[in-house]
Amino acid sequence: MxxxxxxxxxxxxxxxxxxxxxxxxxxxxxxxxxxxxxxxxxxxxxxxxxxxxxxSQSARALRSRRSNTLGLVIPDLTNSAHAALAQALESQCREQYRYQLVIVTSDEDPVRETEGIAHLVSHQVDGVVVVPCTADAPRYEQWVKRLPLVFADRRVETSTIPYVVTDAAETVATLVGEALAKGAREVVYFGGQPELSASRDRLAGYRHALATQGVAEQDDWVFQRDYQRESGYALMKAWFETHGRYPEALFAGSITLLEGVLEFINEAHRLAQAPGHLMTFDDHQLLDCLPLQIDAIVQDSGQLAEHSLRCVFSLLEGKAAPESLRVPAQIHYRQRRAANQ
CATH class of the missing domain: 1.10.260.40 (lambda repressor-like DNA-binding domains)
Structure with missing residues (x-):
């Protein structure tokens, strides 16, 4: 009892x-x-x-066929980029639409993700925003007849489900291209799961920068694993042990991978040695407090949230969803600022 x-x-x-x-x-x-x-x-x-x-909200939902709640399925709330997206979605749901946001995490596990979507649907949410953890389109398309579903931050290329993502390729190409233009001739890339759209976009931007600057990619420059901190640590440790030094420049495909990279650098050399040029996708205010000057790509979480919700509510109202959208990102330059001081 x-x-x-x-x-x-x-x-x-x-x-x-x-x-x-x-x-x-x-x-x-x-x-x-x-x-x-x-x-x-x-x-x-x-x-x-x-x-x-x-x-009872459930009773109200049965009567009105609206629960005034939306669901968000996100890989990991300890990832600052995903946490920022969740915060922006929650605020806009509440303030602009008078809706509540219910969040579940997938932990980058497709089975857990499907269970999370099913749980939200069973609780009568009016729509779902998903940061997909797999490129398996049928996993998501089974839900689109039940309720509005929109992808955010990542897309599934073989699916017709609308998406709102960061224009990563262009911004990565700009950041890496600038490092090459300043004289770097060895830029190592650490990325996440290669099947994810975000990974493909970031790697495409990196390779576009190499091609534009006339630099040939070497066999020991590109490594992809996942976006966990442990992977960043393992990749940095393996590269250092193989070469006996740090790369001339390094691009980390996520802030979590960068955390792992910094963990190894701190453990091995107390940050006294490091790649000459460090770059990362996603930013965090703590990077301002480090002795290393790390340039970072900043996603516009507010715009990602705004356009994702616009898609959801257009579908909910029986309208055609707005076209899928790529949101521009910005670059937070720290090395340039340090050079000018």
Whole structure:
């Protein structure tokens, strides 16, 4: 037996000494429509306040066919980029649409991701934003007849589901190209799962920069594993042990990979030795506090959230979804700032 008391509308009706129908009308805002007296309304509301009672959201959803909640399936909330996207979505849901956001994490596991989507659907969310962890389109398309589903941050190229992603290729090409233009002739790339669209876009930008600057990619420059901190550490450790030094320049495909890289550099050399030019996709304010000057690509979480929600609500209202969109990113230059000081 649970120690917690779960009040129902029948309990409120009994305590207020009114019928269940009257209590329901009052609590659902229909008292004036059915000409319920002010005294009765106040009595019911006072009982509800005294017992911290709110009407069942599930019951409301059944009546209105809207739950006023959206779901977000995201790989990892410890990733600052994903956390920033979740925060932007939650704020905009609440402030602009009067919706609540329900978040589940996939931990980059397709099975867990599917279970998370199913859980949200079973709780009658009105739509779902997904940061997909696989390129397997049928995993997602099975849901599109049930509710609006939109991809954010990543896309699935073989799917027709609309997406909103960062224009990573162009920004990575700019950042890496500038390092090459300044004289770097060895730029190592650490990336995540190669099947993910984000990984392909970032690697494409890196390779475009090499081609534009006339630099041939070497066999020991590109390594892809996943976006976990442990992978950044392992990749940096392996590269250093193989070459006996750090690369001339290094691009980390995510802030989590960079965390692992910095962990190894700190453990091995207390940050006194490092790649001559460090670059990363995604930014964090703590990078301002490091002795190493790390240039970072900054995603526009607000725009990603805004356009994702616009897609969801267009579909929810029976309209055609807006076209998929690539949101521009910015570069936070720290090395340039340090050179000018």
């Amino acid at each position: 649970s120690q917690f008391e779960r009040l129902t509308i029948d309990d409120i009706a009994r305590l207020a000494e009114v019928s269940r129908t009257t209590a329901s009308m009052v609590l659902n805002g229909n008292a004036e429509r059915y000409r319920i007296s002010a005294a009765t309304v106040e009595r019911v509301l006072q009982v509800a306040r005294d017992h911290h009672f709110t009407p």
